[in-house]
Amino acid sequence: MAQVLAANPAAMFTVTELARMLGYSGGAVGNACETLAGRGEAERIGSKPRMYRATPATSTAAQRASGPPPAPSPKPSVPHQSAGPAAAASPPGGRPEPITRPNGQRYHPRALAQLPDVEALRRLREAQVPVLLYGPPGTGKTSLIEAAFPDLITVAGDGDTTVGDLIGEYTQDANGGYEFVYGPLVTAMQEGRALLLDDATLISPKVLAALYPAMDGRRQIQVKAHKGETITAADGFYVIAGHNPGVHGAVLTEALASRFSVQIQVGSDYDLAAALKINRKAVRIARHLANSQQAGEVGWAPQLRELIAFQKIADVLGTEAAFANLVGIAPLKDRDTVAEIVTKAVGRPVTALALGRQL
Structure with missing residues (x-):
């Protein structure tokens, strides 16, 4: 390129x-x-x-x-590879370079099917295989998708998301009239971009049904609200979704699951947290709680997002305040258990961060 x-x-x-x-x-x-x-x-x-x-x-x-530009051909010589720099995820040393996300933060690729995860997702996009990423909030699902697809359009799903939010609706213009404004689904289809349905399982199944014709062999939708217009997806259009199984109201229906041929579990990379120079005791506590969560002994464990926030708080308010906040952000039903584990690791009593007496 x-x-x-x-x-x-x-x-x-x-x-x-x-x-x-x-x-x-x-x-x-x-x-x-x-x-x-x-x-x-x-x-x-x-x-x-x-x-x-x-x-x-x-x-x-x-x-x-390396070498001259590839000669035109009806099909790529290696169909499963992405072209150009998008595929250059692994440098000669074998360790993929961090990728800068739109917010300026750097994403560190992880292993997926013996590939860097960003490259694996790009190959799946080229093959038009939809992907669902699932796991607790804060584990890096959105970060991975943003790193893999710079042309991403994101829909933040919730129980109030409507068909109009996806496809578009009439909006009043400056002259007092009304014009139809296309939604993110139509924009992604027309421009051949990737579309992320974040928290897709919080969106009503009736709303999601409007998306399905764009994902199957038809790759078309009908905009009934806009004169029955038919929108056909351009090359490159791709749908990817995120699912947080533990979030109240998140339901992965059979209809939704069947549309995503690849479903990838995403957990926190505590080795990465250590590599990012996050407080070692905080990382050990998170690992301990994660193991306890898997054993059914506690319902919550800090994910990478919380650990990154821990270090920022420690840098601003001090480590003692950061540990107190770690206890305070735990769900109420797990707070005593978390406080006990943090207290044991730190070697002094730790309670939730709170205001003290008047100064």
Whole structure:
């Protein structure tokens, strides 16, 4: 991808044009282009359609690639691989480099099917195999998806999510009239982007049913509220979902589960927490509670999100306050058990963080 852009520095290319030139799928090319753009090694112009052109850094990226640009062909020579930089997840040393998410935080890839997880998800997208990630909140499901798909559109699901929230609805304009504004599902379909249904199992099954025709062989939906318009998904459109089994009201229906051929359990990587230089006692406490949770002795354990927050609190208010907060954020039914475990690990009584006497 970088070689094509660098060889034509004054030109702009759509994803479809690049896919046709290189012989790869639109999804793979779109991923690669977004990765280049995220690194500053290409510039994205517009959104309908997305177009890309070279930047001063593109030639450097092109030089890193081995050999001349691939010749056009009707099918990629290795169909299961993503094209270009999106597939370059593992450097020569074998350890994948961290990936910068849209919020600026760095995601450290984990192993999945003997691949870095971001590469595995990109391959599944290219093969159009929908994925459901499930596990406790704070384990990194959304972080992984954001790292894998720079072109991501996210729908935060809850019990109040409506069909209009997904597909679109009429909205009053500045002149007092009404215009139809497409929702995230239609936008993702039209632009060939990845769509994350975060907390998908909190969304009503009747609402999710509006999505299913876009996920099957039809890859189409009908917008009944907008003159019965038919929307057909562009190359690259992909649906991925997140599910928190322990959250009240989260129900994985058979209809939803059957749409996601791959279902991946996501737990906290406590080794990563240690590598991020989070307080060792806090990490040991989290491991202990996680083991106790698996044994049914306690219902809650700190996940990576809580451990990252622990270190930030410790840096600002001190370690003692961070341990007290760790006790305080535990569910009420588990708080005494958590306090007992934290107290034993720290060597002094620890109770929930609370205000003291007037100063």
